[in-house]
Amino acid sequence: MLVPRHIDKKSVSYASRTYYGELIEAGVQIYQYNKGMLHAKLMIIDEEIAEVGAANYDMRSFRLNYEVCQVVYSADVARELTEQFERDLTDSVPLGIEDLLQRSQTERIIEQGARLLSPLL
Structure with a gap:
């Protein structure tokens, strides 16, 4: 994380x-x-599905702030985002x-x- x-x-x-x-x-x-400040949320599932967005996983984000996430079913996108995550770890x-x-x-x-x-x- x-x-x-x-x-x-x-x-x-x-x-x-x-x-x-x-x-x-x-x-x-x-x-x-x-x-710097990171607000984006990222989750990679089975190296094939990527979820990325600004939403926190709480009721305030989903009901009051109307924050959203996008789910992408693409191994290529999941790989690119994983590589970016690994660069951020450095x-x-x-x-x-x-x-x-x-x-x-x-x-x-x-x-x-x-x-x-x-x-x-």
């Missing part, structure tokens, strides 16, 4: 980080992208559980508060 290192909304950054530990423990590799740093453990108690409290508000962010 590739996430921006610097997010334009601090509240979203705080809320997002509360989920990283669970994801890492489940085997997800998280990388922080250093070259401008990223891995985030491990040890990084999460280094957060201060104050940060963790703020993050938990933001997590409570995450359905509204």
